[in-house]
Amino acid sequence: MTARHPAGRRLRVAVDVAGADLGPAPVVAGALAAAATVDVTLVGPRALVRPLLPAGAPPPGVRLVDAPDVVGMADEPVAATYAKRRSSLLVAAGEVAAGRADAMVTPGNTGAAVLAAAVRLGRVPGVTNPALATVLPVPGAGPTVLLDIGATATAVPEWLVEFAVLGAEYARCRLGLERPRIGLLSNGHESVKGGPVRRDAHLLLAAMPGYVGQIEAYDVLGGRVDVAVTDGFTGDVALKMYERTLDATVGLALDAVRAFSPIGALARERQRRVTRAVRSGLAAEAGGALLGVRGVCVICHGTAQAADVEASVGIAAECVRSGLVGRVEAAFAASSRRRRVVRPARVDH
C-alpha cells in the first residue's frame, strides 16, 4: 500500500539519519525500506550517507538533503540547536516547514529534536509546551496513549491539561476513538492523591469530556483509560520501567521454556514464538509523536533498528493522513475560549 496525502499525492517524509546511537546505517536502511510506500528525504551529512546507498546514489522516491552538522546524544539541546544551525534535525524540520516534506522522523537527541521542531515548525497557538506521545498495547483491551514521555520534564497544572487535549486528539487519530477516556497519572485514585500540581490539574480536567480522574500506574496497562497524562519526567520513568521489565520478563520466560523444551530447532521455534507473542502483545510503538507543534514529527529510540525507523515512518504517515495537526489546532482554538487561570503550582524534577 502506498501512503497518500489527503490531497492524493504520495506522502513525503524527511528522515534524520544522523545522531542516532547506532550510527546512520540502520536508519538509512529503515528509511529506504519505507520508501516502498512513501517518498523519503534522507537528511544528514552527504559524505556519511552516500556510501550507505545502493550504487552510491538515492534510488527512485528518495532524495538526499545535505546537513553537515550532527547533534549528538550527549549534546545540551539548547546550546547544540544554536551552535549547529545546519544540523540534520533543524534541516529535517526545515523541510517540513518549507512544505517539501509532510513529516519528519528522527532517532536523535530527544531534547534537541523537540527544540528543532518547535523552532522550525512553531507551536500550535494555545500550546505552551509540546508533548511526546507513545502508544502502548494492552493485553485484552484497546491500547493506551501515554504522554508526555520526555518532551517537557516540568509541569504545571495547565500544561497537564494541554497534554490531555493533545493526547485525546492523538487517540482520535491513531486509535480511531471518538471520545477517548482520559486519566491523570498519579499515585492513587482518590482526589486527595498527588501533590498540588495533580490536584489542581484534576480540578481543571473535571470539565473535560472523557476525563475519568486520577489513575495509578497500574491503570496505564489496565484498559481503564485510552489516554494517560503525565509530565515528561514521570512519563520517561514509567516508559523505561515498562520497557526494561518487559525485556527482563521475556528473558526469564525464555529460560523457563528452554528448561522443558527438547534441544534444537523445536526449542528455538518455541522461544521465538514466546518472544513474538509477548513483544507484539506489549512492546510500545517504535516512535513517539511530538504533539503541539505545527507539523508531524515522530521521534524514535536512539537505538532504533531499521524496522523501528520504518515503523516510525509509518506512524508519521498515519499522523499526516488523519490530519493530526489540523485537529490539534482546532481543539486548541476551541479550548482557548474556556481557558482560566489557576494558582501557580509547579512540579520541577
Place this chain on the structure above:
Amino acid sequence: MTARHPAGRRLRVAVDVAGADLGPAPVVAGALAAAATVDVTLVGPRALVRPLLPAGAPPPGVRLVDAPDVVGMADEPVAATYAKRRSSLLVAAGEVAAGRADAMVTPGNTGAAVLAAAVRLGRVPGVTNPALATVLPVPGAGPTVLLDIGATATAVPEWLVEFAVLGAEYARCRLGLERPRIGLLSNGHESVKGGPVRRDAHLLLAAMPGYVGQIEAYDVLGGRVDVAVTDGFTGDVALKMYERTLDATVGLALDAVRAFSPIGALARERQRRVTRAVRSGLAAEAGGALLGVRGVCVICHGTAQAADVEASVGIAAECVRSGLVGRVEAAFAASSRRRRVVRPARVDH
C-alpha cells in the same frame, strides 16, 4: 529456624490485621504461619479477629491486642490518625514504641501507616521524612533497593540525600553490601538531566561514598546500582508500572506456552513452571520497609495474601536482627556533621 533478637530471645512482631483490602482473614492466616518462627501480636478489633483463630483463642506464641478502630484505604491519613486514636495502626506502632514488640507489619493504608509509625516511634534525628523501600530482584545481577515508593510524595534535594543514606543502610542490612552503589533516578545519565531538584540533589550526593550519578529507569533493573533513589510519587509510578508489566508479560508468555503444549496436566505443569520462574526472578518483595523511623515497620500491599504477610514478617525480622534502626541512627549522626543548606528547589507533584 526461629528468628531471634540479637539479645537471644525470640523476636516479637506486631501485625495489624485490620484495614487490608481483602479483610482480616488472609492477614491473620499469614501472621499465624509466621508464628512458627517469631512471637506474633495480632492487633485489630477483637470481635473481628477471634473467629479467625483456631479454637477461637490465640495459639502459643500469639497474643491478641484489641484495637477497635479501623483505618480504611479511602481514609485521609491525617484526619484518620487524629480521629481514630485506637486504630490498629496506632496500637501496633504503640506496641513497638512500648517495647512489647520488636517490629510491626501492616497491609493497611500506606499514608496512615507512615503517620502512625512517625507519631508513635518518632523519626531518627536528622531524618525529615521517612521513606518506604522495596527490594527488586534483577536477573543476572544482585537485587536493587528502590526508595521512596510512597511514603513521601514531595521531594526537595536534601530529602533525596536523606533517602540515599536510608537506602544505603537498608542495602547494607538486607543485601549484605558493604559499599552499595547508589543512583539517583532521573530521566537521563547526564548531569544536565532532571530538573532543579535532581540537579541539586546530584551535586549534594557527589560527596557520598558509593554514589554513581543520575540513572535512568532502565538501570533500576540493570545491575548498575544497588540503591535507586527517588521521591515517593515517582517511586510509586515506577513500582506499579513494573508490577503491572510483569503481570501482563507473564500472562502473554503463558498464552504462548499453552499454544504449543499438549492439553492437560503437562501443559499446566509447564505454565506453573514459567510463572514460578518469572515471578521468583522478578517479583518485588512482599513488604516495603519504612526507613527513618525509630523502630522497624514493614508495610505490605493492601491486597496481600497470607504468604505475603508471612514474608513481610520475615523481612521485619531481618531488619531487627541486622540492627537496621541503630545503623540508620548512626549514619545520620555521622552525616549531620557534614550537612549543608542548598537553595529551596522543590518537587510538588
